[in-house]
Amino acid sequence: MYRAPISRQYAAILLFAAAYLCLGWFVRNSYYQLMMTLVLIWATAGVSWNTLSGYSGMMSFGHAAFFGLGGYTMTILFVTFGITPWIGIPLGIVVGVIAGIVIGVPTFRLRGHYFALAMLAYPLAMLYVFEWVGYQEVPIPMKREAPLFYAEFSDPRAYMVLALILLVICMIAALHIERSRFGMSLMAIKQNEPAASAAGINPMRWKMLAMMISAAMGAAAGGLYAMVLLVVTPQTMFGALVSAQALIMALFGGVGVFWGPVIGAAILVPLAEILNAKLGNILPGIQGVVYGVAIIVITLVAPEGIYWRLRDFFTARKPPLGKAPISVSMAETIGVDPKSSAERKRAEGGEVLLSLDRASRAFGGLKAVDGVKLNIRAGTIHGIIGPNGAGKTTLFNVINGFLRADSGSISLAGTELVGLRPHEICRLGIGRTFQVIRAFPRMSVLENVVVGAFVGANSDTQAERLAMEALDRVGLADGQAHAIAGGLTTKQLRLMELARALAPRPKLLLLDETLAGLGHDALDDLLAILRRINRDGVTIAIIEHTMQAMMKLVDEFSVLDHGKLIASGAPTKVVKDPAVIEAYLGRKWMERAKDTVA
């Protein structure tokens, strides 16, 4: 979207294919011809791994499952039913995709290590099953009468051309994933899944799609591999080394970019093969040692792979973010005086937008949110206060679907929210920011916001327009849009998060300590921005500790203590409420406080 135009990438892919073809065409040695084919097959396996794990960050150690199913489906159909590989490989792809779905449905519920370990188990379980069924070693029969019909070629270059076509298809598919909402969503999930789902991205949907495409690529590569080897064994198709090799190509060459596995395979496969041919009989495990050393070295010197190292080297680093203030005079131009009485009237007259009716959520015996009844009226700024541990953030988590309410009801303009998932609630018009800033640190400011805009946009260009508009509304539009989020100041990050939540034009914003950690000036700026956003028609619920700022900002307070709503109403009324004073200061101070307030 913001990188080199897609046509240039197409040209690069075609140039690569043409050059490879030229090189391969003139190689006469059949061993080198085989090696050139293997490079392409492993590159495809790497692109397959990258499509799931590189983009989404879900580490798979089990891509041999798809690879093996593709290879075995083709071979078994050929051997037992005489079905040509021309049909067998596509059927293998279908089997692979089905396996991807069957594996994905339960496994995507797991996170981090557990996902990786579960994925490791699938191909190994299959390996033993295939051994037990009696497919220890299945040779592919020679069909002399109609070799072309059975995809058997006397010229090994034919296999290379087939493998090249497959790789180019996979590369183009990966390119389109990278450049679309699909790839951006996967990147967002990889960097911060809760933030992505709160921004309206459905993690399950995109992960599953990535899994299916990845499985298809893997199965195709496996089918082709079986064709080239002319024999399949459980170890060569489902073995742990197969999974490892797919992943190593991508990690060595470059994670999260389709050129990565191609670079990795082009370097590692010939290296390992040649060493194996020269030294294999005296050093039998040399191939594995090469792969092992390769990834150890790469994790130490270029953790993201060669591609990124080269890119950093050739493209001059972007200048660090300037200290340009967002807008020095914003506080003055907009003004931070208390709301005018006319505004207050409008606020009081608004209809109820969000309504909580006895909403509760417990963690074991602890009632973090306990029967809260709360109405937030359209057009208001609603402050939620309470001592630490009062259940404020949990309340937000229950509203936006991170946590499910145990009982009670929550409705947004009449629509029941309990039971919906975060991205669905976001879609209905609730945006949120987080107490601990949840940015996508490796993406640019604009990309961060674009991810938030997807939910409100029909096309990628519209998403970008909405994002620019949101950045403009928070005052980040000029200069900073293309900076990488990882280098921003706290204030800029808070504004970026705000813009991300604003981008799909939500009805209600949930702001969790958006003002925390800001200096005096920055605080005034942010207050001004929030009031302007509110004036434009966005209802805001805000958690905050700084009472001074809150008094200037909000129309109405709700006070939580130990999960219960202990007071609510106009600011001046709430701060005089004895229950509130007690919750904040304790009983001992009550008497004294009463005198002071009075």
Next chain:
Amino acid sequence: MDALRWHIVDFFQALVAGLLVGGTYGLMCVGLGIIFGVMRVVNFAQGDFMMLGMYVTYYLVTGFGILAFLGPYVGPVAGAALAGPIVFGIGWLLHRYLISRVTGARAVSAEGEGHYAQIIMTLGVALVLSNGGLILFGSVPLSVRTPLSSESWEIADVFLNQGRTVAFVLAVIAALGLYLFLTHSILGRSLRAAADNPIAAAYVGVNVDRCHRLAFALGVGVTAIAGGLIASAQSFQPYIGFDFVIVMYAGVVLGGMGSILGAFWGGLTIGLVQQMSTLVLPYQLQNTAIFIVFLLIVFFKPQGMFGRVSERT
């Protein structure tokens, strides 16, 4: 009547075999549990350290015959016990010069991307160890010879392989010794603290980096002892490690991440599952049974079994 009787005998035979195998699995799992618990690193090379333990025992006892003077009964046991400190040293050095560069206090808290480097690093170590093992030791399956492994005690028609039984007893003793170390020494306690909550441990002054090194070395050393103990009961080749990685993770996850004692029970259970599965499944599928149990554990994880999920939003 006779058929029923043999079914019962079969059942008890599998039960006993499961317990005996499970004891050594338990010790293996304790080794992995220390590493996984303290470092929160998926160590793929764990199985290969077990393999190293087997070969160290083999070379001490049979290959170079250094321990031959101890005789065929004590020799293999002493070999397994010595494999522990030797592999401990290897683990210490590996952590010092390689693993520590991608792990540590900072990486523990980093969800997602921080884990890439750690997992890949241990995968690389696993590949180098297993294939390097192939180069060094050759591919011919070996085993440590002891007359015990071909003799058994018979109790009411149920056979107890003497080699396995001795291995089981020693594994339990080793696990108990480790347990005492972890509960009664300051070093052990800080290790457990680091396993329970690495960040909090750092705040109260536990040197997390040193804990990691100790945990890694101790973990691979303990697993190597377990490897040495089963080296006389089964034949092995350099690639054997990978088969055991899932066995060990299944045990550790079953016992609960961060719980070192739980890892022993987890491993014992996995041994039982593996052997008892042969009552209903073909022999070749006993490892598939483990994978299925492993997947079931992972899916139906009660939070408590896996440690906490505590994250601020």
